[in-house]
Amino acid sequence: MSRERLFVDGFMVPDTIQYAMNSGSGTVDQPLKEAASVLVLARNASDAEREGCAGFLAEQEVSKSKAICVTVSESPDSRLSLWQQHLDDEMPEEAIIVDAGSELPATSQAAASGAFPSLTLDTLPATVAPIDISATVSRHLGRLEQEDTPLLLCLHSLTGLLECWERDRVIALVTALNRQCAEMDVSSHHHMDPEAHTEETVEMFRPLYDVVYEYLPDHGWTVTASQDAEETPTFRDTVTPPGGVKKGDPEEPETIPIPYSFDQVLELISAPRRRSLLYHLKDRSETEVPLDDLVDRVYEREKAIPARTTPKSRDEVGVSLAHNHLPRLDDLGILSYETADNTVEYYANPALESVIQYVERLELG
Structure with missing residues (x-):
């Protein structure tokens, strides 16, 4: 590069x-x-x-x-x-x-x-x-x-x-x-x-x-x-998706590698519920979503996956998202979880989404 x-x-x-x-x-x-x-x-x-x-x-x-x-x-x-x-x-x-x-x-x-x-x-x-x-x-x-x-x-x-x-x-x-x-x-x-x-x-x-x-x-x-020197490098950085960028696109920004190890990416997608959450977020056109809506969508996705254990209840999904998966993704800079107003803002990332899309195809066919 x-x-x-x-x-x-x-x-x-x-x-x-x-x-x-x-x-x-x-x-x-x-x-x-x-x-x-x-x-x-x-x-x-x-x-x-x-x-x-x-x-x-x-x-x-x-x-x-x-x-x-x-x-x-x-x-x-x-x-x-x-x-x-x-x-x-x-x-x-x-x-x-x-x-x-x-x-x-x-x-x-x-x-x-x-x-x-x-x-x-x-x-x-x-x-x-x-x-x-x-x-x-x-x-x-x-x-x-x-x-x-x-x-x-x-x-x-x-x-x-x-x-x-x-x-x-x-x-x-x-x-x-x-x-x-x-x-x-x-x-x-x-x-x-x-x-x-x-x-x-x-x-x-x-x-x-x-x-x-x-x-x-x-x-x-x-x-x-860096103009953003006060921020720790995270997945919010612009990155090159596997396979490269589309040729001839003058608006394509300069890219840098993700400053995380391969093991960290594997850990990120290791939890089934976190994968369901990421599957949904990458497909949304809106970047900001209420927590209640997000819980509903993840609950519905989990029930629709035959190989997955059916979640006990919607509340169980909501608790695990709010107290486990969303804070972890917030720490990595993949999204911002505002507990005060229960909203989630997702930061689109081409490289991460290409990995998530590939894993989704493997899991769901």
Whole structure:
């Protein structure tokens, strides 16, 4: 998938809010400073990547913060040395380095130097999985949150994670970390080497972040902030349906991949009643529907499916929709369930609906 880019006065301006950066100092602009989650795109181990990381931390006033750094392919010493070289005396009050797979010695010369007021090295086993990284970060954030000090998180890097695990598992980890950081008001940034991946892979990760902080060799640093950066990526995003879009349709919007794993989609359609609900919603011409009407339609559909267990009553269907299936779909951004006035607003989504339609054909014939 290609992303159209426009360069003005040497800076990239894509189809989102764009902010020019000072490529020499590594300093950041206000949109980056205020973002909860940032994707840093720069060649791994390059001067630009190192200066960009340090510049980001400095702008976040790291000396008044507590920082967690997750390192996957570099040694803890490498990250600590980078901070020492570029941050000078602006060290974090407390630093935690989580070694998530480098398989390098746990001892640290940087730690022994005394440059850090308080430093903890947490070395995970070689058999570490993404869920272990998420749990470890959650544990440290939970402890640090009690101390009422700004928190920072650096993950280096997504490229290292993608070398070890499937893309869907890494996306699930990113989604979990970004959600937790947003809830806890943690400023986080994750590194990725764009030259190590296909453009399709890079484009799949972009919408998972509030801001993309990208280094282009001929143009310096740029910041791309989504206009909807405050919203967590959900199924409401425009996506490409399987089989592609219709050719010759000038109104067809630019598409991006769904930022959810295949397992999550399977879980979504695993419940028979939730499938009946989705079958009905995808066929409606109106996007807003009263809850009572929705309960009636799902109740009627379930009674008409021979292979299904007949629902005990309409009320039983209404309770399960209101307290189980509708809240789940609301959390995913597939619909909006307003309990105050008992209405449901469905958000049409071509990719999801193509999956639902295929499953409906398999189930109903």
